[in-house]
Amino acid sequence: MSTPDTSGAPDGATPDPTATPGPTTPAGPGQSGDAGGWGAPTHGQPGYGAPGHPAPQPQYGQYAPGYGPGQGPAVPPAAPGAWGQPAGPAGTPADQQPYGGPGYGQPQYAPGPQGQFGHGEYGQGQYGQGQYGQGQYGAPGYGPPPGLAGAPYAPPAAKPGIVPLRPLSLGEIFDGAFGAIRHNPRVMLGMSTLVVVIATVIGALLGWAFSGYVADLFVSLPSEAGLGGLENDFATLYASAVGTGLTMGLATPIVSGLLTVSIGQSVIGRKATVGEVWAQVGRRAWFLIAYSLLFGLAMAAAGVLLALLVVLGFAVNVGLGVVLVLVGILAYLALYVWLGARTGLAPAALALEGQPFWTTITRVWRLTRGSFWRLVGIYLLAYVAMLVVNQIIAMPFGLVSGIALGAGQAFVSTAVTTLGTAVSTTVLTLFIGSVVALLYIDVRMRREGLDVELAAAANEQPRA
Secondary structure, three states, X not given: OOOOOOXXXXXXXXXXXXXXXXXXXXXXXXXXXXXXXXXXXXXXOOOOOOOOOOOOOOOOOOOOXXXXXXXXXXXXXXXXXXXXXXXXXXXXXXXXXXXXXXXXXXXXXXXXXXXXXXXXXXXXXOOOOOOOOOOOOOOOOOOOOOOOOOOOXXXXXXXXXXXXXXXXXXXXXXXXXXXXXXXXXXXXXXXXXXXXXXXXXXXXXXXXXXXXXXXXXXXXXOHHHOOOOOHHHHHHHHHHHHHHHHHHHHHXXXXXXXXXXXXXXXXXXXXXXHHHHHHHHHXXXXXXXXXXXXXXXXXXXXXXXXXXXXXXXXXXXXXXXXXXXXHHHHHHHHHHHHHHXXXXXXXXXXXXXXXXXXXXXXXXXXXXXXXHXXXXXXXXXXXXXXXXXXXXXXXXXXXXXXXXXXXXXXXXXXXXXXXXXHHHHHHHHHHHHHHHHHHHHHHHHHHHOHHHHHHHHHHHOOOO
16 A cells, blocks of 8 residues: 655656655654664765765664565665666555565655655655665665664574583583583593592591491490490491591592593583593692682681580570571571682682682682672582482482391491492582583683683684
8 A cells, every 4th residue: 555645746756856845754762863873874975865965774673574474574765766766656566565565563754855864754655665676775585785684693602512602501501511421421420430439438448447436436425325236337337427528528629620621621522531631630639639628627617616606605695505506507508608609610720720729719719709699509509409319319328228237237338328429429529510610611701701712722623
């Protein structure tokens, strides 16, 4: 349906340049009628209107495809007389809805007198007066030329390895953790399991060696608090648990370093060998262990301080002591979460960057500034998910261990417990270490543009 011509010229005639121009189309929100905008031609180049007047500027989303059926790609509006072509006569296809005309709800512009843009009331006239494909920029059927689209095309991020090289979402981090295992199982599963099993066995042997001292401690308890003749069995289990906890505390940062080095290569599509990973982590193993010890000492010191405050509180008043217990537990948990979030990326940085120990720690402290809540949320989700999985894994081992202990088979019970601990610890360490490594890479991509360096490295190195 054609719109009445507001220029006052008869159909098919060229408008009189001396005619009084119609009302000017008002500028939309955030735009002006004269200011040049995106895609404006430079001075002296042919534009959409007559020389000396500003050309019409495309607006954001102006040329998006319409919502109605049968509408093709839109074309930019052409003013009358553009490129020296006169307006078509009445009854030609110019008066009809042109192919690729404005979509639903899009504004339409009426042609005013020659050399003026936007004359005529808003909503009058149609795009592209004249025969379609004549006097308009762009050939029919090919849509708008490059640079005139309503929204720029953003190419997808490169993904040479297990994750795309851009800031990662939660799902991409978790998916990348499993993808890293599939990409390099020899390092991710083989080496990690080997280190965890060795640490667990050493811890169990230490517990077995010191179980006699623990049993003497249990026997020295008053008779009403005795264990009914099971002092030796419980002493063995308790000593084994303590010994395993100590050795795993030292082994966990080493496993994290192994995982980090492997994932650092998997991100760029390269599969690191066992020798390469061990050579890089072996040089930094003492730094990784030192970080674990310092973190443990800091939390132990905080626990001792809170315990002293609780004792003093009970000495003053029982109610005050109870309040201090509750407040102390919450404060201790808050300190653990805060310190863990601010320094949790240290094992990954120590394994990959090769900087001195304290330089790396302070760098991680600065790197995590402003990302506290995001890191805490991802850590909590990862730990909760793995704790549920670990409970499922530990249930059969705990059942068998309890049956063996009830039958007086302390050695069998300890062996089953040790095996269950090794399996559950391997799963927990493997997933959490992978998440920490990917979080380290993600934070650096967000803050330092590491994705650019990784993309360059991916192009230089052969993929697995």
